[in-house]
Structure formats: C-alpha cells, structure tokens
Amino acid sequence: MTTLPGPDPDLLAGTAAGARRSRRHRLGRRLVGRGRGNGATAGQNVGGWLFVSPALGILMVFLVVPICLAIYVSFTDWSGVTSPFASTVHGVGFSNYASLLTQPGLSQQLFGTSLRDNLYYVLFVVPLQTALALWLAVVVNNRFLRGRGLFRLAFYFPSVTSSVAITTVFIFLFQGSGAVNKVLRVFGITGPNWLYDSRGIFSVALNNLGVHNPPAWSGHLFLGISLWQWLAGPSFGMCVLIILATWTTSGTFMLLFLAALQGVSPEVEEASEIDGASSWQRFRHVTLPMLRPALVLVLTLGFIGTWQVFDQVTLVGPYNQTTYTPAYLSYYVSFQDNQFGQGAAIAFLLFALIVIVTLIQRRLVKEDLTQ
Amino acid sequence: MSHRHHRSTRRKVLSYVLLVAFALVFLAPFLLQLANSLKTDGNATANELSLVPHPVSLAGWQQVLGIGSAAGVADFPRWLMNSLVVSLLITVGRVFLDSLAGYALARLHFRGRRLVFGLVVATLMVPSVTLLIPQFLIIKQLGIFNSYPGMILPMLIDATGIYLMRQFFLQVPVALEEAARIDGAGTFTTYWRVVLPMVRPGLITLTILSFQAAWNQYAFFLVATVSPQYFTLTTGLANIVDGGLSAGNQFPLKLAAAMLTTVPVAVLFFVFQRYLRASRFDAAVKG
Structure with a gap:
C-alpha cells in the first residue's frame, strides 16, 4: 500500500515538539536547496510571493484584520447598524467582559448556563463518540467479517451529511409523540417531550429517588447560576444534541482508528492469540497501545470540536434555552439583540477557553511522548 | 476441539x-x-x-423540486442553484489558490516563507465559530454584506487546504522540477505542467473536502446574508424548520428538502471514497 501525504498528526494534535521537528526539517531542506540551485533563488523569490499572495491576501483581509476589528468591537457598545467607527459608538472598557464574568445579572446568568450546557455536551459526547468509534473500528477491522465495506459505509454515512439536514431529521424523530417515543413505549417507557424539556437529567433522576429539596450548600452561585443548577446535568433537549453528535461523528473517527489499525500487523495479533490471550486481553495489551497516537488525535479533535457546536443549536434552540452554547449565545446576543460588543466578548472568551483546552492537551501529549 | x-x-x-x-x-x-x-x-x-x-x-x-405548485415561501430550485453555484466557485477557487500557496510553501525558496507558513499554521488553530462576528464585520465594512461576493470571497481560502497541499507537494521528487527547469520552463509552467499532475490524489481530496465544506456551510451564510434570494439549501431549510412556513408541521416537505441537501455530497463521497481514505486518514495517523 502506498503511503500518501496528509496532515502531520503532531501538528493536528498541536504538539510543540511536532512543530519544532518540522521546522528543523525545513531548515535542513533549505540548506540543501541553496547548495543546489544558485541561479533559481531570485526567480523563486518573486515566484514564491506571487504564488502565496492571493492566499495570504484573503487570509489577511478575511481573517487577521476581522479578528482585530472584533477585538476592538468587544470593547464598545456597537449595535451592528452603523460603522463600528461612527461617533455614536462608545468605548465601554472591559464592561462587556465584566458583565459576563464578574457582574451578577441576566448576561452572566445566560453565559453561565450556556457554559454549563456546553460542558455537559463535551463531557458526554467526547467519551461516547470515542468509545463507539473505537469499538466499531475494531469490529469492522476483523479479517473474517463479510461485507466490511458495507458496514463501514453504513457507519460513515451520517458523517458526510449537512448538519442542518440531519438536525431536521432529528427534530422530526424526537417530537413528543414522535418515532423515538413510540419505540420507547414498546419497551414500556414513557419518553419525555425531548425538545421542549429543559429539566436536567441528573435532577430528574434525583427527583425520582425522592430528593426534592436541594441541600443548602448548593444554593451558592457560580457565574450567575447555583451549584444545584450546575449539577443538574444536560437537559433532555441537550440529550438530543448529544445523541445526534455521537451518531454523526463516530463514523469519521472510526475511519481514523481503522487507518491506525492497518498498522497493527496481523502477526502480532496471531502470536498473542497462540499465547492464549483472550480477546479482551489482546485488545487491552496489544491493540490499544498501538492505537495510542490515534486515540490522542481523536480526543483532541473531539475536545476542540464539541466546544464549537453551533448549527444544531440554531435549529433546536427555539424549542429550549437549555441547549444554548456559548457559540450560539454569541450569535444570538449579536444578531438578535444587536449587542455586538457583548457578543464579540463571548466569542473571545470561547476562543480563550478553546486555546486553554488545546494547551492542556498539548502538555499532556508532550508528557505522553517523553515517557 | x-x-x-x-x-x-x-x-x-x-x-x-x-x-x-x-x-x-x-x-x-x-x-x-x-x-x-x-x-x-x-x-x-x-x-x-x-x-x-x-x-x-x-x-x-x-x-x-419545483414541479407544479407555485414557489411560495420556499423557492427550493433557487436555493439549489445558489448552493450549486456558490459551492462550485468556492471549490474551484480553493483548489487553485490553496495548491498555489501549498506549492510555494513546499518548494519555492522565498524570503519570508517561514513567516507565511507560521501564519497558515496559526490560522489552523482558530476555532471557526468564533469568526462569525469578525467576518460579518469585515464584509459589512467592505460593502459586500448580503451579496454573492460576500458569501464567496471569505471562503476562498482555507488554511487546512494549504497545509494539505503542501504535504502532498513535499512528496514529489525534486529531480522532476530540476529537469523541467533545465529545459527552460518557468516557475508557473513547472508547477502547472510538471508538479500538479503528480499530486492528483491531493487535488481530488481537496476538491471533495472543499465542495463538502461549502455545500454544508450554514453558520457563515447565516451571518453573511439576510435576503431570501441568497438562501442556499442549508440556510433556506433552517429557515423553514425554524417556522418560516405558514401552516402546520409539513414534515414530508422538510424531510424531502433535507434529503435533497444530503444527497449530492453523499454521492460525491462514495464515488471518491478510496482517495479520501488513503490520503486523509492513513497519513493523519501514520505521519
């Protein structure tokens, strides 16, 4: 099998070591290049800039400059109507950030709720999609399985579809008297009115166990909402999005694991089989260690992606405020409430959050590599 | 036994x-x-x-499919055309510009290359949902809000595509270009005639990924346009799902529209899935 190039896994996983390595690699190449083509350098200087300038121009105009503009806007009360530099727009200092982080009020309460809801989304989706993808990959990779291609296709199909289209289908399936609840009724379960139900599943479970009054300590507020609310768990509405995400992304990550599994030689597996290892032992001690780089990549992509959920929320959000994520809140506050300064502040806080998650991941990966 | x-x-x-x-x-x-x-x-x-x-x-x-009854609120044929035209233009632009830049970053020795590559890698890390307000700001300032150029221009480049193409170009043997150069070919001719045909799997991968990204794009078009005449299948569908239709649930209509939105990309993927598997995932894991 020919190895084709593609994204550098280190870079995707965001390791500093990877970036350093490729820098050294390029330096070496450049020295070699100098030794060879002396006459080409002047032409390549012009050619090189001509080749990158369209891309560079677009990246500057539609990415770098706008980000700077938005940072400026996050310190103003711009309403989105006039130019952000008009005299009617006032600088408001850090108040857009303060009303989210330190000042109690409606803004902080909405922001805190969106963080809680997205946090539960991350905590459920990342382990679920990773485990499911891994399991599917291992099963589909079985040499003796017939129709492997068909299974692969079935599991991968949800990944390629448009998020709007697939959310439309899920809204249909999760109606109060819809398909999902009809299937649940066959098993004697009365399903909730999913999309409209804003109760957290943990608090519902506690209610069923007879806990009705929250303990005194849980009344303490954090980011505008009480600890009791922080611990309530994802709402039923959010559960629909969790199921949706698990179902659509497992296929992509299954392919990633499958690609990694091709690197595990059948001889190693056979050898351990002859040694009498059970299939679980084989998976745990032979397959899993070899999948470690792929696992790190899947977890990284998972953690970055799940903090950005937006499309699905714009469709489900009108049913249920407990599905709001910071990304959606940022959009809503800006484009529906015309408070672009506030919206931009939310976007940058989300940005910072994702960067921090990535940096922690990087640290962990680096430790992992040095071990 | x-x-x-x-x-x-x-x-x-x-x-x-x-x-x-x-x-x-x-x-x-x-x-x-x-x-x-x-x-x-x-x-x-x-x-x-x-x-x-x-x-x-x-x-x-x-x-x-626009057969029979009047278009009404939901002008699906127009949305389909918008989706097609916008996606095709974005795809052509991305494949050409990303590969140009990727080639320069892989092979041409120009001053500042390291800086440009650093910028590309840095933009890879920017979470795209945090760009909605910035991009709205800039297209408004440039006067292309609520227009086709406003929908297309900001999407013409993606850092992932540049990075992907650079990786493909790095694999092409240098000797080929040197031979072309000795024959007197210029930089562009060498790129166009000699190197580009060597990275066909990369071009196919980039074409599919770009088309999919544009066709399924929703968030950006949502903030870049406001008139129904610019609805694509995704923004139009989202609009009717969020209550843009006057009467009832109309689930058959919504589900059919969702299907129409799904099918083209699905077909594209399954026709070319061999290339995608080989390039996108093997390399991502094996390096």
Whole structure:
C-alpha cells in the first residue's frame, strides 16, 4: 500500500515538539536547496510571493484584520447598524467582559448556563463518540467479517451529511409523540417531550429517588447560576444534541482508528492469540497501545470540536434555552439583540477557553511522548 | 476441539447480529426520513414508524423540486442553484489558490516563507465559530454584506487546504522540477505542467473536502446574508424548520428538502471514497 501525504498528526494534535521537528526539517531542506540551485533563488523569490499572495491576501483581509476589528468591537457598545467607527459608538472598557464574568445579572446568568450546557455536551459526547468509534473500528477491522465495506459505509454515512439536514431529521424523530417515543413505549417507557424539556437529567433522576429539596450548600452561585443548577446535568433537549453528535461523528473517527489499525500487523495479533490471550486481553495489551497516537488525535479533535457546536443549536434552540452554547449565545446576543460588543466578548472568551483546552492537551501529549 | 469450534461459531453469529443491529440503528433515521418524505402531512405525524408510505404522497417532493405548485415561501430550485453555484466557485477557487500557496510553501525558496507558513499554521488553530462576528464585520465594512461576493470571497481560502497541499507537494521528487527547469520552463509552467499532475490524489481530496465544506456551510451564510434570494439549501431549510412556513408541521416537505441537501455530497463521497481514505486518514495517523 502506498503511503500518501496528509496532515502531520503532531501538528493536528498541536504538539510543540511536532512543530519544532518540522521546522528543523525545513531548515535542513533549505540548506540543501541553496547548495543546489544558485541561479533559481531570485526567480523563486518573486515566484514564491506571487504564488502565496492571493492566499495570504484573503487570509489577511478575511481573517487577521476581522479578528482585530472584533477585538476592538468587544470593547464598545456597537449595535451592528452603523460603522463600528461612527461617533455614536462608545468605548465601554472591559464592561462587556465584566458583565459576563464578574457582574451578577441576566448576561452572566445566560453565559453561565450556556457554559454549563456546553460542558455537559463535551463531557458526554467526547467519551461516547470515542468509545463507539473505537469499538466499531475494531469490529469492522476483523479479517473474517463479510461485507466490511458495507458496514463501514453504513457507519460513515451520517458523517458526510449537512448538519442542518440531519438536525431536521432529528427534530422530526424526537417530537413528543414522535418515532423515538413510540419505540420507547414498546419497551414500556414513557419518553419525555425531548425538545421542549429543559429539566436536567441528573435532577430528574434525583427527583425520582425522592430528593426534592436541594441541600443548602448548593444554593451558592457560580457565574450567575447555583451549584444545584450546575449539577443538574444536560437537559433532555441537550440529550438530543448529544445523541445526534455521537451518531454523526463516530463514523469519521472510526475511519481514523481503522487507518491506525492497518498498522497493527496481523502477526502480532496471531502470536498473542497462540499465547492464549483472550480477546479482551489482546485488545487491552496489544491493540490499544498501538492505537495510542490515534486515540490522542481523536480526543483532541473531539475536545476542540464539541466546544464549537453551533448549527444544531440554531435549529433546536427555539424549542429550549437549555441547549444554548456559548457559540450560539454569541450569535444570538449579536444578531438578535444587536449587542455586538457583548457578543464579540463571548466569542473571545470561547476562543480563550478553546486555546486553554488545546494547551492542556498539548502538555499532556508532550508528557505522553517523553515517557 | 469441536466444542471450541462450536463456541466460536456461536460467537461469530452473535457479533454479526450485533453489528447488523448497529448498522440498522445508524441507517434508521435516513430510512425513516425517506419513507416519511413520501407520506401525507397527517400520516407523517401519526404513523412515523411505518416504512411503507400508504398512501404515497409526492406533494413534498414536488414542492422541493419545483414541479407544479407555485414557489411560495420556499423557492427550493433557487436555493439549489445558489448552493450549486456558490459551492462550485468556492471549490474551484480553493483548489487553485490553496495548491498555489501549498506549492510555494513546499518548494519555492522565498524570503519570508517561514513567516507565511507560521501564519497558515496559526490560522489552523482558530476555532471557526468564533469568526462569525469578525467576518460579518469585515464584509459589512467592505460593502459586500448580503451579496454573492460576500458569501464567496471569505471562503476562498482555507488554511487546512494549504497545509494539505503542501504535504502532498513535499512528496514529489525534486529531480522532476530540476529537469523541467533545465529545459527552460518557468516557475508557473513547472508547477502547472510538471508538479500538479503528480499530486492528483491531493487535488481530488481537496476538491471533495472543499465542495463538502461549502455545500454544508450554514453558520457563515447565516451571518453573511439576510435576503431570501441568497438562501442556499442549508440556510433556506433552517429557515423553514425554524417556522418560516405558514401552516402546520409539513414534515414530508422538510424531510424531502433535507434529503435533497444530503444527497449530492453523499454521492460525491462514495464515488471518491478510496482517495479520501488513503490520503486523509492513513497519513493523519501514520505521519
């Protein structure tokens, strides 16, 4: 099998070591290049800039400059109507950030709720999609399985579809008297009115166990909402999005694991089989260690992606405020409430959050590599 | 021995059953979508689980495909055209510009290359949902808000594509370009005639990924346009799902429209899936 190039896994996983390595690699190449083509350098200087300038121009105009503009806007009360530099727009200092982080009020309460809801989304989706993808990959990779291609296709199909289209289908399936609840009724379960139900599943479970009054300590507020609310768990509405995400992304990550599994030689597996290892032992001690780089990549992509959920929320959000994520809140506050300064502040806080998650991941990966 | 054989057969059957069940769970939403898109409005709300529409109603599909009834609120044929034209232009632009930049970053020795590459890698890390307000700001400032250029221009470049193409170009033997240069070919001719044909798998991968990204794009078009005349299938569909239709649930219509949105990219993917698997995932893991 020919190895084709593609994204550098280190870079995707965001390791500093990877970036350093490729820098050294390029330096070496450049020295070699100098030794060879002396006459080409002047032409390549012009050619090189001509080749990158369209891309560079677009990246500057539609990415770098706008980000700077938005940072400026996050310190103003711009309403989105006039130019952000008009005299009617006032600088408001850090108040857009303060009303989210330190000042109690409606803004902080909405922001805190969106963080809680997205946090539960991350905590459920990342382990679920990773485990499911891994399991599917291992099963589909079985040499003796017939129709492997068909299974692969079935599991991968949800990944390629448009998020709007697939959310439309899920809204249909999760109606109060819809398909999902009809299937649940066959098993004697009365399903909730999913999309409209804003109760957290943990608090519902506690209610069923007879806990009705929250303990005194849980009344303490954090980011505008009480600890009791922080611990309530994802709402039923959010559960629909969790199921949706698990179902659509497992296929992509299954392919990633499958690609990694091709690197595990059948001889190693056979050898351990002859040694009498059970299939679980084989998976745990032979397959899993070899999948470690792929696992790190899947977890990284998972953690970055799940903090950005937006499309699905714009469709489900009108049913249920407990599905709001910071990304959606940022959009809503800006484009529906015309408070672009506030919206931009939310976007940058989300940005910072994702960067921090990535940096922690990087640290962990680096430790992992040095071990 | 035969006991063991027996046990392993049983296990094999069991794992097949489990796998088929899982595959059905994965495909069930699509099957229900197709079946219900062919039902009458009332039947789709009362009998969601039936896979055989009875009676069959083509009303939803007729409206989606623009046959018969007047366009009304939902002008699907226009949305389809918008999706097609915008996606094709973005795809052509991305494949050409990303590969140009990728080639320069892989092969041409120009001053500042390291800086440019650093910028590309840095933009890879920017979470795209945090860009909605910045991009709205800039297209408004440039006077291209609510227009086709405003939908297309900001999407013409993606850092991932540049990075992907650079990786492909790095694999092409340098000797080829040197031979071309000795023959007197210029930089662009060398790129266009000699190197580009060598990275066909990369170009195919980039084409599919770009088309998919543009076709499925929703968030950016949502903030870049406001008039219904610029609706694509995604923004238009989202609009009717969020209550843009006057009467009732109209699930058959919505499901048919969702299907129309899904099919083109799905077909593209399965036709070219060999290339994608080989390039995108193998390399991502093996490096």
